Amino acid sequence: MAKQKISAVPSIRRLPSYLHIIRQSKEDGSEYISGTVIAQELHLEPIQVRKDLAITGIVGKPKKGYPVIALMAAIEHFLGWDEVQPAVLIGAGNLGTALSGYPEFQYHGLQICAAFDQDPSKVGKSIHGVPVFSLETLKIQVKNLGASIAILTLPSSSAQEVTNKLVEAGITAIWNFTNVKLNVPENVIVQKEDLTSGYAMLCVMMNARKHGAS
Amino acid sequence: MAKQKISAVPSIRRLPSYLHIIRQSKEDGSEYISGTVIAQELHLEPIQVRKDLAITGIVGKPKKGYPVIALMAAIEHFLGWDEVQPAVLIGAGNLGTALSGYPEFQYHGLQICAAFDQDPSKVGKSIHGVPVFSLETLKIQVKNLGASIAILTLPSSSAQEVTNKLVEAGITAIWNFTNVKLNVPENVIVQKEDLTSGYAMLCVMMNARKHGAS
Numbered sequence: 001m002a003k004q005k006i007s008a009v010p011s012i013r014r015l016p017s018y019l020h021i022i023r024q025s026k027e028d029g030s031e032y033i034s035g036t037v038i039a040q041e042l043h044l045e046p047i048q049v050r051k052d053l054a055i056t057g058i059v060g061k062p063k064k065g066y067p068v069i070a071l072m073a074a075i076e077h078f079l080g081w082d083e084v085q086p087a088v089l090i091g092a093g094n095l096g097t098a099l100s101g102y103p104e105f106q107y108h109g110l111q112i113c114a115a116f117d118q119d120p121s122k123v124g125k126s127i128h129g130v131p132v133f134s135l136e137t138l139k140i141q142v143k144n145l146g147a148s149i150a151i152l153t154l155p156s157s158s159a160q161e162v163t164n165k166l167v168e169a170g171i172t173a174i175w176n177f178t179n180v181k182l183n184v185p186e187n188v189i190v191q192k193e194d195l196t197s198g199y200a201m202l203c204v205m206m207n208a209r210k211h212g213a214s
Numbered sequence: 215m216a217k218q219k220i221s222a223v224p225s226i227r228r229l230p231s232y233l234h235i236i237r238q239s240k241e242d243g244s245e246y247i248s249g250t251v252i253a254q255e256l257h258l259e260p261i262q263v264r265k266d267l268a269i270t271g272i273v274g275k276p277k278k279g280y281p282v283i284a285l286m287a288a289i290e291h292f293l294g295w296d297e298v299q300p301a302v303l304i305g306a307g308n309l310g311t312a313l314s315g316y317p318e319f320q321y322h323g324l325q326i327c328a329a330f331d332q333d334p335s336k337v338g339k340s341i342h343g344v345p346v347f348s349l350e351t352l353k354i355q356v357k358n359l360g361a362s363i364a365i366l367t368l369p370s371s372s373a374q375e376v377t378n379k380l381v382e383a384g385i386t387a388i389w390n391f392t393n394v395k396l397n398v399p400e401n402v403i404v405q406k407e408d409l410t411s412g413y414a415m416l417c418v419m420m421n422a423r424k425h426g427a428s
Contacts, residue, residue: 010224012418016410020393041395080417094315098308104393104410108417149416172423175416179234179318181255189423191416193409196230196318202363202389202405203294203322204226209386209403 011052012079016104017042018053019075023107026068034065081108086147088171090162091154092117092132095177099151101128113145118158135162142169151175225266226293230318231256232267233289237321240282248279295322300361302385304376305368306331306346309391313365315342327359332372349376356383365389 021041025033035053039046050060053071056078060066076082089096092115099105100112115127118135125132133141142150150171152159159180166174173189176182182190235255239247249267253260264274267285270292274280290296303310306329313319314326329341332349339346347355356364364385366373373394380388387403390396396404 009415012414013411016408016414017406020408078418078421079414080421081414085417094308094312098312099409101308102409104408105413108410108413110413148420173416173420175413187423189416189419191412191419192231193412194230194318195313195316195407196322197227198405198407199319199322199324199389200226200230200293200295201223202387202403203299204292205403205405206362206387207292207294209401 008052008055011055014042014044014052015056015075015079016108018049019072019107020104022066022068022072022075026072030068032061032065033068033071035060037065076108079108084109084111085149086145087112087149087151087175088142088145088147089115089130089151089153090135090138090166091115091152092119092122092127093153096151096153097127099153100130110149112151113147114141116141117154138162138165139169142166142171147171149173149175151177153177156180222266222269225269228256228258228266229270229289229293230322232263233286233321234318236280236282236286236289240286244282246275246279247282247285249274251279290322293322298323298325299363300359301326301363301365301389302356302359302361303329303344303365303367304349304352304380305329305366306333306336306341307367310365310367311341313367314344324363326365327361328355330355331368352376352379353383356380356385361385363387363389365391367391370394 018038021038022033035049036046039049053066056074058066058071058074087110089100089112096115100115112130115130115132116135116138117123117132122132123134148171150166152162152174154162156178159178160182163174163182163184167184167188172187174182174184176190176192184190232252235252236247249263250260253263267280270288272280272285272288301324303314303326310329314329326344329344329346330349330352331337331346336346337348362385364380366376366388368376370392373392374396377388377396377398381398381402386401388396388398390404390406398404
């Protein structure tokens with residue numbers, strides 16, 4: 001099932017940025033928000049925004065737009081962000097520490113409850129309030145914590161070995177920041193994150209500007 | 215021009231992962247690689263891979279696939295990764311430090327030549343060999359370095375103020391890791407990075423598995 005095709009990947013990727021704008025609009029006291037307003041904020045086409053939002057099952061009202069509270073709830077429910085997801089962080093280096101303190105995650109149900117590292121100088125300390133344990137204790141701790149998600153921010157060289165242990169401990173979803181393509185059983189989901197992907201976008205836009213393309 | 219539409223965004227986002235596989239194939243001594251092999255590695259459809267690669271202008275040979283060296287060159291040229299891009303990093307915290315040591319960047323022409331931070335305890339030190347300067351010296355240093363790209367990994371609260379200074383100093387491309395929508399002149403490109411976007415994908419896959427969708 002991990003290999004199943006998820007349709008509408010670009011739409012799903014855009015939903016968090018919509019949610020951010022809708023939340024701000026709610027904080028500003030708005031009851032309704034239109035697809036056109038969201039589109040303008042993000043330099044997208046209104047039709048695109050409406051199509052993306054439709055995958056969450058919500059329907060806007062002509063002239064008024066979407067009711068803000070219902071729209072937030074629909075997106076959060078579609079993404080599963082209305083449930084708490086206990087997660088473990090593997091690798092308490094700079095990237096892991098940055099993720100453990102990333103303010104947006106608190107809105108999205110992602111609860112990093114423990115970090116693991118092989119560096120003895122980090123073990124026993126905490127990063128943004130998250131306790132750091134020894135990698136040696138990984139299997140027993142993951143079972144005790146009931147975590148379902150593991151976030152991999154460890155060196156690529158040990159990514160597969162640690163993944164095997166995580167799978168044995170019952171982890172079924174991996175958010176992979178290493179550049180290793182992990183081998184996992186069919187029932188384990190892997191989302192691979194590639195930080196160079198956004199850099200590629202930036203470069204292509206720079207190229208287009210240089211060559212005057214539009 | 216910053217607001218111009220770039221077509222084929224999902225294709226562009228996939229190119230770095232193709233490049234990674236093609237480079238490994240080259241290191242393994244292969245002369246040719248087929249779209250089908252790349253597709254299998256990444257659990258994509260072969261037709262999708264061939265369509266994505268076509269945007270770089272390269273054409274595969276029937277039965278043989280793509281010549282590895284020419285394919286790498288075509289992708290790198292399309293992305294502008296065959297040129298060195300001097301960049302400055304704004305914010306030498308955990309995320310900034312992680313990016314400054316990100317091994318993939320060295321292949322892609324991204325040369326982080328200086329970092330800036332407002333914390334006096336960081337100024338004068340270096341992160342992964344990149345010297346950290348005071349934010350006070352931003353404008354003069356950016357001009358001296360001839361950097362065109364700025365990577366924003368500073369707290370969101372000061373993102374717009376620092377952006378204004380960067381634009382005055384001649385920066386025309388910003389890779390924005392804060393959650394602020396920056397106001398910039400028309401000629402400045404902004405690529406906003408949202409780390410929750412990949413988490414959204416992971417959650418939707420988890421939901422689909424839970425509900426047995428395919």
